[in-house]
Amino acid sequence: RTDASLYQELGAKQGISDLMAVFVLEIAQDERVIHHFDNVDIDRFHRMLSQHLCELTGGPCEYTGADMVEVHTGMAITRAEFNAIVEDLITAMEKEGIAVSTQNRLLAILAEFHGEIVGQ
Numbered sequence: 001r002t003d004a005s006l007y008q009e010l011g012a013k014q015g016i017s018d019l020m021a022v023f024v025l026e027i028a029q030d031e032r033v034i035h036h037f038d039n040v041d042i043d044r045f046h047r048m049l050s051q052h053l054c055e056l057t058g059g060p061c062e063y064t065g066a067d068m069v070e071v072h073t074g075m076a077i078t079r080a081e082f083n084a085i086v087e088d089l090i091t092a093m094e095k096e097g098i099a100v101s102t103q104n105r106l107l108a109i110l111a112e113f114h115g116e117i118v119g120q
Protein backbone atom coordinates (compact mmCIF):
# COMPACT_ATOMS: atom_id res chain seq x y z
CA ARG A 1 0.00 0.00 0.00
CA THR A 2 1.33 3.42 -0.94
CA ASP A 3 1.22 6.45 1.33
CA ALA A 4 -1.88 8.60 0.89
CA SER A 5 -0.20 11.53 -0.91
CA LEU A 6 -1.42 10.47 -4.36
CA TYR A 7 -4.92 10.06 -2.94
CA GLN A 8 -4.72 13.64 -1.59
CA GLU A 9 -3.29 15.01 -4.86
CA LEU A 10 -6.29 13.57 -6.70
CA GLY A 11 -8.63 15.44 -4.37
CA ALA A 12 -9.52 12.55 -2.06
CA LYS A 13 -12.88 10.76 -2.40
CA GLN A 14 -14.73 13.61 -4.09
CA GLY A 15 -11.89 14.38 -6.51
CA ILE A 16 -11.57 10.71 -7.46
CA SER A 17 -15.32 10.33 -7.92
CA ASP A 18 -15.42 13.44 -10.15
CA LEU A 19 -12.43 12.23 -12.15
CA MET A 20 -14.01 8.82 -12.69
CA ALA A 21 -17.27 10.45 -13.83
CA VAL A 22 -15.37 12.42 -16.50
CA PHE A 23 -13.41 9.28 -17.41
CA VAL A 24 -16.64 7.30 -17.93
CA LEU A 25 -17.94 10.06 -20.22
CA GLU A 26 -14.71 9.91 -22.23
CA ILE A 27 -15.04 6.13 -22.58
CA ALA A 28 -18.65 6.55 -23.71
CA GLN A 29 -17.46 8.73 -26.62
CA ASP A 30 -14.55 6.49 -27.58
CA GLU A 31 -15.40 4.35 -30.60
CA ARG A 32 -12.24 2.30 -30.07
CA VAL A 33 -13.54 0.74 -26.84
CA ILE A 34 -17.25 1.52 -26.38
CA HIS A 35 -18.34 -1.85 -27.78
CA HIS A 36 -17.00 -3.49 -24.65
CA PHE A 37 -19.40 -1.50 -22.48
CA ASP A 38 -22.72 -2.23 -24.21
CA ASN A 39 -24.36 -4.08 -21.32
CA VAL A 40 -22.46 -2.55 -18.43
CA ASP A 41 -24.16 -1.10 -15.34
CA ILE A 42 -22.53 2.34 -15.53
CA ASP A 43 -23.40 3.38 -11.97
CA ARG A 44 -21.72 0.29 -10.58
CA PHE A 45 -18.78 0.70 -12.97
CA HIS A 46 -18.26 4.29 -11.78
CA ARG A 47 -18.59 3.28 -8.12
CA MET A 48 -16.18 0.35 -8.45
CA LEU A 49 -13.60 2.37 -10.40
CA SER A 50 -13.70 5.07 -7.74
CA GLN A 51 -13.34 2.58 -4.90
CA HIS A 52 -10.51 0.75 -6.66
CA LEU A 53 -8.62 3.99 -7.32
CA CYS A 54 -9.15 5.18 -3.76
CA GLU A 55 -7.60 1.98 -2.41
CA LEU A 56 -4.76 1.92 -4.97
CA THR A 57 -3.73 5.49 -4.17
CA GLY A 58 -3.61 4.90 -0.43
CA GLY A 59 -7.02 6.26 0.48
CA PRO A 60 -9.29 4.93 3.24
CA CYS A 61 -11.26 2.57 1.01
CA GLU A 62 -11.52 -1.15 0.51
CA TYR A 63 -12.20 -2.29 -3.03
CA THR A 64 -15.16 -4.68 -2.96
CA GLY A 65 -15.50 -5.33 -6.70
CA ALA A 66 -14.48 -8.15 -8.96
CA ASP A 67 -10.97 -9.49 -9.34
CA MET A 68 -9.19 -7.72 -12.24
CA VAL A 69 -8.38 -10.88 -14.19
CA GLU A 70 -11.84 -12.38 -13.72
CA VAL A 71 -13.83 -9.30 -14.72
CA HIS A 72 -11.82 -8.70 -17.90
CA THR A 73 -11.59 -12.35 -18.94
CA GLY A 74 -13.45 -13.08 -22.17
CA MET A 75 -13.20 -9.46 -23.37
CA ALA A 76 -10.04 -10.18 -25.40
CA ILE A 77 -8.84 -6.64 -24.69
CA THR A 78 -5.99 -5.66 -27.01
CA ARG A 79 -2.95 -3.59 -26.23
CA ALA A 80 -4.40 -0.86 -28.50
CA GLU A 81 -7.64 -0.86 -26.48
CA PHE A 82 -5.73 -0.71 -23.22
CA ASN A 83 -3.79 2.28 -24.57
CA ALA A 84 -7.04 3.90 -25.71
CA ILE A 85 -8.41 3.65 -22.16
CA VAL A 86 -5.20 5.18 -20.83
CA GLU A 87 -5.63 8.07 -23.30
CA ASP A 88 -9.21 8.55 -22.11
CA LEU A 89 -7.95 8.75 -18.55
CA ILE A 90 -5.29 11.31 -19.50
CA THR A 91 -7.97 13.41 -21.24
CA ALA A 92 -10.13 13.18 -18.11
CA MET A 93 -7.20 14.16 -15.87
CA GLU A 94 -6.44 17.17 -18.13
CA LYS A 95 -10.09 18.25 -17.95
CA GLU A 96 -9.99 17.98 -14.16
CA GLY A 97 -6.83 20.08 -14.01
CA ILE A 98 -4.67 17.40 -12.41
CA ALA A 99 -0.95 18.20 -12.38
CA VAL A 100 1.17 16.23 -14.84
CA SER A 101 3.35 14.85 -12.04
CA THR A 102 0.22 13.50 -10.35
CA GLN A 103 -1.04 12.12 -13.66
CA ASN A 104 2.22 10.24 -14.11
CA ARG A 105 2.10 8.73 -10.63
CA LEU A 106 -1.38 7.37 -11.31
CA LEU A 107 -0.48 6.09 -14.77
CA ALA A 108 2.51 4.22 -13.35
CA ILE A 109 0.21 2.34 -10.96
CA LEU A 110 -2.32 1.50 -13.66
CA ALA A 111 0.35 0.35 -16.11
CA GLU A 112 1.05 -2.52 -13.74
CA PHE A 113 -2.41 -3.95 -14.52
CA HIS A 114 -1.51 -4.42 -18.16
CA GLY A 115 -0.74 -8.12 -17.76
CA GLU A 116 -3.96 -8.82 -15.85
CA ILE A 117 -6.18 -7.12 -18.43
CA VAL A 118 -4.74 -7.41 -21.94
CA GLY A 119 -5.32 -10.67 -23.81
CA GLN A 120 -7.58 -12.33 -21.23
Ligand code: HEM
Residues within 6 Å of the ligand: 033, 036, 037, 040, 041, 044, 045, 048, 049, 052, 064, 065, 066, 067, 071, 072, 075, 077, 081, 082, 083, 085, 110, 111, 113, 114, 117
Ligand atom coordinates in the same frame (compact mmCIF):
# COMPACT_ATOMS: atom_id res chain seq x y z
C1 HEM B 1 -5.57 -0.21 -15.90
C2 HEM B 1 -6.56 -0.68 -16.61
C3 HEM B 1 -7.92 -1.06 -16.04
C4 HEM B 1 -8.36 -1.08 -14.75
C5 HEM B 1 -7.59 -0.71 -13.48
C6 HEM B 1 -9.74 -1.54 -14.78
C7 HEM B 1 -10.57 -1.65 -13.67
C8 HEM B 1 -11.87 -2.08 -13.68
C9 HEM B 1 -12.72 -2.14 -12.53
C10 HEM B 1 -12.34 -1.73 -11.11
C11 HEM B 1 -13.93 -2.61 -12.93
C12 HEM B 1 -15.18 -2.84 -12.06
C13 HEM B 1 -15.28 -4.29 -11.63
C14 HEM B 1 -16.59 -4.58 -10.94
O1 HEM B 1 -17.64 -4.06 -11.36
O2 HEM B 1 -16.60 -5.33 -9.94
C15 HEM B 1 -13.82 -2.85 -14.36
C16 HEM B 1 -14.84 -3.31 -15.15
C17 HEM B 1 -14.80 -3.32 -16.53
N1 HEM B 1 -13.71 -3.06 -17.32
FE1 HEM B 1 -11.91 -2.50 -16.71
N2 HEM B 1 -10.10 -1.80 -16.08
C18 HEM B 1 -9.03 -1.51 -16.88
C19 HEM B 1 -8.95 -1.61 -18.26
C20 HEM B 1 -10.01 -1.93 -19.07
C21 HEM B 1 -9.99 -1.91 -20.52
C22 HEM B 1 -8.74 -1.55 -21.36
C23 HEM B 1 -11.24 -2.26 -20.94
C24 HEM B 1 -11.79 -2.38 -22.34
C25 HEM B 1 -11.33 -1.75 -23.39
C26 HEM B 1 -12.04 -2.52 -19.75
C27 HEM B 1 -13.34 -2.92 -19.74
C28 HEM B 1 -14.12 -3.13 -18.63
C29 HEM B 1 -15.53 -3.47 -18.68
C30 HEM B 1 -16.39 -3.64 -19.96
C31 HEM B 1 -15.96 -3.58 -17.36
C32 HEM B 1 -17.39 -3.91 -16.86
C33 HEM B 1 -17.56 -5.37 -16.64
C34 HEM B 1 -18.98 -5.68 -16.17
O3 HEM B 1 -19.57 -4.89 -15.43
O4 HEM B 1 -19.48 -6.72 -16.58
N3 HEM B 1 -11.27 -2.31 -18.64
N4 HEM B 1 -12.55 -2.51 -14.79
